Amino acid sequence: MSLAAKDSRQAWGLLAPALVWTAAFFVLPFLGMVALSFANMEGRDIVRGFDPGNYARIFTDTVMLGALRNSLEITVVVTVISVVLAYPLAAIIAFRVPARWQRLALMMAVLPFWTSYVVRSYSWLLVLGQNGVVNKALLGLGLIAEPLQIASTRTATVIGFVHFFVMLLTLTIYANLIQLSPNYARAAQDLGASRWQTFAHVILPLTLPGVVTGAFLTFVLSIGDYITPQILGGNTELTLPQLIMLQLGRSGNFPLASALSVVLMAVVTLAYFASSRWLRLDRV
Amino acid sequence: MIRMLSWAYLVLAYAFIFLPVAVLVAFSFQNGRLPVPPFKGVTLDWYGKVLGNDDLTAALLNSFLVAVVSSLVALILGFLAAHALARVRLPGSALMRGVLIAPMTVSTLIIALGLLNLFTLTGVRLSLWATGIGHVVINLPLCFAIPYAAMGDHQRNAERAARDLGAPEWKVLTLISAPMLAAPLAAAFFLSVTFSWDEFIIAFLLTRFDVTLPVEIWSMLKSGLSPATNAVGSLVFLVSVTLVILLELTVFRKRP
C-alpha cells in the first residue's frame, strides 16, 4: 500500500467517529423529522404518509402565519439593533481603550454572558415588569402616572435578545477589528481619507465577513429560541418556537411540530444563502 | 468631542449590559417575598433555602455531569476529525467540513425535536444520556472548528518530524498535536461546558426525571417571581465568573 493511501485510510479512521455521530444524531433525525412533517394525526395517533396538509395549514392558518411573521420581524429587528449597538462598542474597546486594559474591558463587556440563559431572561422581567425597576424609577421620578406595560410585549422580547446578542457580537466584531493591520487605516488617512471615509471605505468592508457571520449566528439563535419570547414576550404574540412547543405539549401533534420546524429550518437556510458570500463559519 | 462621546457610549453600554445582572444579584438579598423594589433590607435566607433544596443540588450535579462528559466526547471527536482534515487532502473534504459545522446553523429546538422523534421511534428511554447525546451534537461543530482553525504549517511540520522520528500515529496525537494545541483545545472544551451547562431546550425535551439545572430553574419560574430564583441565578453567575477568571489567569494568560 502506498504511503498516501495509508495516510488517507488513517485519516478516514480519525474522521469516522465524528461523521458517524453527526449522521446518526443530526442528519438522520432531521430527515426523520422531514418525513414526519408529511404525516397526519388521527386522534392521538400518528398516521404516516405523504400528506402536505400540515404545510397547507401553516400557510393558511392566521395564527401560524402570524407566528412566522412575528418571528421574522423580531429576529430582523434584533439582528439589526444588535449589530448597530455592538459595532461601536467593539470599536471603542479595540481602538480607544489602552491596549493593556482591552482584555479586561472585553471580559467586562461579556461578563453577564456567563449567567444562565434562563436566569438572564428572568432578570429582565425584574427590570421591565409591572413592579420592576424601570417602572418604579419612572413612577418615582414622576415621569409617568401609570406603570408601563413592557413585560409580556414584543419590546421586552427584543430587549432581552438585544442584551444577549450585543455581547456575542461585540466579541466577534472585536476579534475582527484587532486582526486588521493598523496600516490599513493609516494608509487610508495618509491618502487623504477622513475618519468617516476611512471607516466607510476601508474598515467596514474589511470587517464585513465578521459582522455578517455574527449577524447570521444572531439570526439563527434568536429565531430558534423559545425561552426569551416565552418569559419576556408572554403568550400574546407567539413566535415559531413557542408555537412548536405548544404543538408538542398541548396536543402531542408531532407531525405539525415537525412541519413548523422544517419551515423554521427553511427560513434559516434562506438567511444562510443570503449571507453566504460573506460567511466564515469555520472562522468563528 | 469624539473621544468624549466614545467614553459616554462605553459607560452606557456597560450600564445596559450590567443592569439585569445587578438587579438580579441585588434582589437575591431581598428581605421580603418579591424580588422587586422597594428594597426591604438584606438577608441571606434565600441562599440558605436554595442551598438546602435537594432538587436543586441534584439538578446541579446532573448539569455538571452532562456538561463535562458531553464536552469531553465532543472534544475528542472534534479534535480527531480536525486532525484528519487538516493533515490529509481527502476527496470531498470541503463537504465534510460543511457537514461537521452544519449543526451550528440549526436551531437547537430542531435538533431536540429530531432526537425526540428518533428516540421515541427506536424506544430509547429519555434520560440524561439522551440529553448528553444532543449536547455532543451541538458542541461538535465548535470542538471541530476551533482546533481546526488553530492547526497551521507549524503544527503540521512538528507532526511530520515526530512521524519521521518513528512515532506511531496515536503517539503523534497525544505527545505532539494535543499539547501544541492545548490552548485552543481548552477553549473549545470550556465553551462546550458552558453551552451544555446552560442549554435548555434539549435538556427539557429529552430528559424526563433527572432534570438539569436550567430545567429546574424553569420550573421554579412557573411559581412566579421569587428571591430564591435570584439566589440560584446569582450562585450560577458567581461560579461561572470564578471559572472564567481562573481560566483567564491560567490557560489564556500566554495569548496576546
Added chain:
Amino acid sequence: MTAAVSISNVSQRYGQATALTQVSLEIEAGEFVVLLGPSGCGKTTLLNLIGGFTEPTEGHILIGTRDMAGVAPKDRPTTTVFQDYALFPHMTLRDNVAFGLRMRGMDRAKRSAKAEAMLALVGLEGRGDRRPHELSGGQRQRVALARALAVEPDVLLLDEPLGALDLKLRRQMQGELKAIQRRVGTTFVHVTHDQEEAMAIADRIVVMNAGRIEHVAPPREVYLQPKTLFTASFMGEINRIPVQGGNAPFGPVPAPDGTLCIRPEALSPHGSLRIGLCRIDDAAFFGTHIRAHVSPLTAPDLRLVVHLPQSQPVEPGRVLDLGAETYVVLTE
C-alpha cells in the same frame, strides 16, 4: 511635485524610552535619502514623524517652508509605502491606486485614467481589474508605490518596502525604484536595515544608531570614510586595529591614537600603508573573491580578514606581503 524636508532638533520619547534624541537633518527637494540602521535605531520613528503618524515630543519638521506641527497625515504633502503594503484587499488594483484621488473628489473617469497611467509607470499596465491577492510580492510592492505616487506627493516615505521580497527580486526592485524616482522627481525618504540596498539607491545615506544620526553622506563616503566605528562596521565587514602612540601592532601608522579601520578588500600586495608579511591561517572561496584570515608575522595575535583575487594560491601557512590602499583612523 517635490519639496525639501527640514528636521531640526527632533526628539521622541515614549514614556521612559527615548526613540530619538536631538535629530537634525536637511533633505533637499528631489533627493533620494535612505535612513539606515539596525532595528530599534529610530529610523522608522523618524519616518512616522515626517508622515505625521506621531507628533514629536520636541523639535520641528518643515516640508517645503511649512511647519508640520499639528498637521494630520491626510493633510501633509507626504504619502507612505508601508512595509506590509496595506493594499486594500477588497478593492481592485485600479481602485487601490485611485483611492487617494477619490478622497480628493476627482471624478471616476479621470481618476481611473490616472490610476491606469500610474500602474503603467510601475510596469503593471492593463492589470487594473485584478485584486491584490492575485499578485506576487513584487507586484504588490509596485501597486503600493503607484498608489502612494498617484496623489503626487511632495515627499514619498518608504518603510522597508523591499523587506518582504527575496534577494534577487529586491536587487531588481532597487533599480526600478531608483529609476522611478528619477522620472517623477519626488523627494524619497526610504528606510532600510540593508546597507547594500542603501548604497544601491541612495543619493545620501543617513546612518542611525540608538536614536541618533551617526553619519550623513553619499554612499561612497559613508563606506570609505566612515565617521564613527558604528558606521564603519554597519556598512560592511571591517578590520579594526588599535593604534597607540602612532603604532599599530604591526608597525607605525600616520596617526597618534585611535582605531585603524581597513576593509577586507582594501588589503592587497600593492597597498600604500604597509602591513608587512602575513601568514594565511585559513581561506574560503566566495565566488567573486577568496576570503582569508591572515596574521602579520610581526603581530601573530592580530587576525585580519582579507579578500584576495580568485587566482591567488591560498594554502594555509603561505606568506603574503600586504598593504592597505584605503583606510581611516577613528578616534572616539
